[in-house]
Amino acid sequence: xxxxxxxxxxxxxxxxxxxxxxxxxxxxxxxxxxxxxxxxxxxxxxxxxxxxxxxxxxxxxxxxxxxxxxxxxxxxxxxxxxxxxxxxxxxxxxxxxxxxxxxxxxxxxxxxxxxxxxxxxxxxxxxxxxxxxxxxxxxxxxxxxxxxxxxxxxxxx
Amino acid sequence: xxxxxxxxxxxxxxxxxxxxxxxxxxxxxxxxxxxxxxxxxxxxxxxxxxxxxxxxxxxxxxxxxxxxxxxxxxxxxxxxxxxxxxxxxxxxxxxxxxxxxxxxxxxxxxxxxxxxxxxxxxxxxxxxxxxxxxxxxxxxxxxxxxxxxxxxxxxxxxxxxxxxxxxxxxxxxxxxxxxxxxxxxxxxxxxxxxxxxxxxxxxxxxxxxxxxxxxxxxxxxxxxxxxxxxxxxxxxxxxxxxxxxxxxxxxxxxxxxxxxxxxxxxxxxxxxxxxxxxxxxxxxxxxxxxxxxxxxxxxxxxxxxxxxxxxxxxxxxxxxxxxxxxxxxxxxxxxxxxxxxxxxxxxxxxxxxxxxxxxxxxxxxxxxxxxxxxxxxxxxxxxxxxxxxxxxxxxxxxxxxxxxxxxxxxxxxxxxxxxxxxxxxxxxxxxxxxxx
Ligand SMILES: Cc1cc2nc3c(=O)[nH]c(=O)nc-3n(C[C@H](O)[C@H](O)[C@H](O)COP(=O)(O)O)c2cc1C
Ligand code: SF4
Ligand code: FES
Numbered sequence: 264x265x266x267x268x269x270x271x272x273x274x275x276x277x278x279x280x281x282x283x284x285x286x287x288x289x290x291x292x293x294x295x296x297x298x299x300x301x302x303x304x305x306x307x308x309x310x311x312x313x314x315x316x317x318x319x320x321x322x323x324x325x326x327x328x329x330x331x332x333x334x335x336x337x338x339x340x341x342x343x344x345x346x347x348x349x350x351x352x353x354x355x356x357x358x359x360x361x362x363x364x365x366x367x368x369x370x371x372x373x374x375x376x377x378x379x380x381x382x383x384x385x386x387x388x389x390x391x392x393x394x395x396x397x398x399x400x401x402x403x404x405x406x407x408x409x410x411x412x413x414x415x416x417x418x419x420x
Numbered sequence: 421x422x423x424x425x426x427x428x429x430x431x432x433x434x435x436x437x438x439x440x441x442x443x444x445x446x447x448x449x450x451x452x453x454x455x456x457x458x459x460x461x462x463x464x465x466x467x468x469x470x471x472x473x474x475x476x477x478x479x480x481x482x483x484x485x486x487x488x489x490x491x492x493x494x495x496x497x498x499x500x501x502x503x504x505x506x507x508x509x510x511x512x513x514x515x516x517x518x519x520x521x522x523x524x525x526x527x528x529x530x531x532x533x534x535x536x537x538x539x540x541x542x543x544x545x546x547x548x549x550x551x552x553x554x555x556x557x558x559x560x561x562x563x564x565x566x567x568x569x570x571x572x573x574x575x576x577x578x579x580x581x582x583x584x585x586x587x588x589x590x591x592x593x594x595x596x597x598x599x600x601x602x603x604x605x606x607x608x609x610x611x612x613x614x615x616x617x618x619x620x621x622x623x624x625x626x627x628x629x630x631x632x633x634x635x636x637x638x639x640x641x642x643x644x645x646x647x648x649x650x651x652x653x654x655x656x657x658x659x660x661x662x663x664x665x666x667x668x669x670x671x672x673x674x675x676x677x678x679x680x681x682x683x684x685x686x687x688x689x690x691x692x693x694x695x696x697x698x699x700x701x702x703x704x705x706x707x708x709x710x711x712x713x714x715x716x717x718x719x720x721x722x723x724x725x726x727x728x729x730x731x732x733x734x735x736x737x738x739x740x741x742x743x744x745x746x747x748x749x750x751x752x753x754x755x756x757x758x759x760x761x762x763x764x765x766x767x768x769x770x771x772x773x774x775x776x777x778x779x780x781x782x783x784x785x786x787x788x789x790x791x792x793x794x795x796x797x798x799x800x801x802x803x804x805x806x807x808x809x810x811x812x813x814x815x816x817x818x819x820x821x822x823x824x825x826x827x828x829x830x831x832x833x834x835x836x837x838x839x840x841x842x843x844x845x846x847x848x849x850x851x852x853x854x855x856x
Contacts, residue, residue: 349506350664353741
């Protein structure tokens with residue numbers, strides 16, 4: 264059973280009052296809940312939000328499945344998102360993500376055995392002038408080489 | 421012609437980000453002036469300036485504002501900071517380096533259209549932009565630049581930031597409105613246009629970050645002054661995001677009408693690693709590709725790029741060198757559009773899927789010659805028949821790639837390997853990227 268922390272609940276209630284329509288609070292609420300549930304949204308999270316927000320589960324669930332930034336499955340404690348789109352591809356993004364996967368002994372979308380990392384490829388992150396690049400948590404890492412990317416990844420606890 | 425620093429004049433100053441530094445460099449002077457003007461006079465000035473939307477479609481901004489109903493129904497201003505068009509990264513720089521420039525432009529625009537509430541919809545990944553804007557908005561409230569009775573003018577305005585959650589389609593204005601309403605970001609059929617019926621069914625003006633930031637400069641210099649840069653039909657300066665295989669990628673502000681050749685060779689430092697120019701996508705991934713020869717003749721304005729059969733779009737210039745395989749480049753884009761189609765319209769949902777399958781089958785060496793024709797036919801069927809323009813945006817690159825670089829597609833089919841690389845394509849498991 265997932266339950267929002269008292270602070271989390273307070274934040275969700277504040278979002279409900281923030282916009283003209285209560286439904287607008289669904290996107291922010293999913294972010295708040297995701298942060299409190301090890302980085303992903305499970306059916307229990309939807310239930311809890313539905314209860315706290317007094318909105319039908321279906322309204323929350325369909326929003327959750329539409330957007331890529333809500334993880335539907337558990338991810339490793341570090342989610343390494345390598346941009347795959349054209350400007351990055353032209354600068355070696357595909358080779359970079361293959362290198363990272365092989366160094367970590369994993370495949371795209373698969374948690375590493377120690378549960379520490381998940382590597383995925385994502386679409387253009389608006390950092391095309393500093394390609395290739397990746398995002399881990401909220402942070403952008405740009406102008407990567409195979410070495411610099413692995414140094415960054417290995418430095419994560 | 422050379423690079424200009426018009427919108428970007430103070431971007432090199434870290435202090436420009438904060439309210440104090442922004443004010444020291446001319447900040448909020450135009451707002452004070454605007455609040456003493458007749459709102460209609462501001463709209464007229466924006467119309468006369470010739471400013472066209474910087475988000476992609478290039479629609480005249482003043483004219484769009486003029487579509488609002490002439491009554492006192494509540495209306496909203498929605499700043500499009502979703503910046504999802506592959507190759508585009510100018511709005512992010514504007515928000516990170518000069519959040520107050522956008523906030524001031526928005527308050528002036530809101531006053532012009534008599535709007536009491538605005539939102540900035542920022543793509544979810546842009547953490548630094550969101551933080552910068554939230555701080556700027558707080559500073560503006562504290563300084564009486566937002567809220568009730570702004571600078572004693574009697575004008576009230578509230579502003580808030582809304583965080584997207586990873587969906588390119590939310591950059592489309594009606595998709596964005598759905599998303600801001602807390603729903604799936606699915607576009608809606610137009611008409612009604614947002615200016616008549618938008619957010620919560622109220623009149624809503626949607627404008628790009630760069631468009632709204634420019635409004636302040638139109639007030640400062642007047643319509644005629646603003647037109648000192650640009651051409652008759654493409655007034656002003658614009659930020660271009662240059663990326664791909666150039667030596668010095670980055671954002672460059674130039675007068676509209678600037679030669680694409682100079683953008684690549686002078687500002688961009690030419691093609692890197694001693695390679696040669698092969699192709700350029702001049703306006704974001706949705707713009708038809710230009711051959712090197714076409715690109716070297718083009719100028720960066722709405723009319724010239726339209727005459728060249730492509731578009732200025734969001735101002736994202738993606739440069740491709742002669743060691744790159746065009747089949748692979750197209751496959752990268754078909755994958756993107758298939759992933760981003762919201763799935764409401766059959767031609768878009770099925771078309772992007774088929775196109776992606778066909779290009780990947782060619783890449784895997786299993787293509788047949790008739791697949792090339794089929795690809796063009798699939799793309800043709802995606803045009804002009806859907807709720808929003810994503811379907812067209814997906815079709816145009818396909819048609820232009822296949823028509824202009826047909827030899828590379830035919831070679832791949834015949835030989836099972838890339839004409840430029842001389843090797844077969846090593847497949848890549850894309851299963852990990854979820855589809856909507
Ligand atoms: C699929 C699609 C994606 C779009 N993405 C963006 C975007 O990321 N940013 C943007 O400003 N406009 C985008 N647009 C254009 C918007 O629909 C709209 O025209 C624009 O925000 C209007 O602002 P402007 O007139 O100031 O350019 C997109 C359009 C389509 C069809
Ligand atoms: S054209 Fe494509 S993206 Fe646009 S509404 Fe239709 S299915 Fe959705
Ligand atoms: S293509 Fe990778 S950040 Fe834009």
